[in-house]
Amino acid sequence: SQQGEEDPQALSIQEGENATMNCSYKTSINNLQWYRQNSGRGLVHLILIRSNEREKHSGRLRVTLDTSKKSSSLLITASRAADTASYFCATGVSNTGNQFYFGTGTSLTVIP
């Protein structure tokens, strides 16, 4: 399977703490994206990092990419109850368009 795997599968933290999720994948990629999904609804795009980038920031989010280890991490700082959701990484493998393989997801619960 080309799907990536997120680790941990589930994470429970207190509001205000940081949350770190990891994603490992198997094939060479062009880019990697992180998405959030609330309770089986549509996915919300968080951040895109290209294969020649090592780190990107967006607000309270920090994403790193290590192509030599085929892994990425998503850090959410100062978490809020509203961050409770499932988080997915998606690896982009196509040179010509959008063909993304999603990981298994990390379920994050932020306790108020």
Next chain:
Amino acid sequence: KAGVTQTPRYLIKTRGQQVTLSCSPISGHRSVSWYQQTPGQGLQFLFEYFSETQRNKGNFPGRFSGRQFSNSRSEMNVSTLELGDSALYLCASSWGRGADTQYFGPGTRLTVL
């Protein structure tokens, strides 16, 4: 701008029937991708359409097909439905300039009885 819209939101069919799902992308977006989400298999890529042509395809049987119209709206069809086709079907649109940020619709929940 309006977001990605999908119709219908919920659908119940019986085995052997066929179904057509519709997706309207964000205005100006030319790429539409389709994904199937199930508890067991997670999110799986079905196919991507760009300028009315299928540009990328995942590993799904031929019962799953799609098309895109000149206004970038896309339809996905599943023929001879099986129980295992019960899933949330998500479409995503993007500008289409190579691999770029995708914006997802709310999905169509298909139940096959």
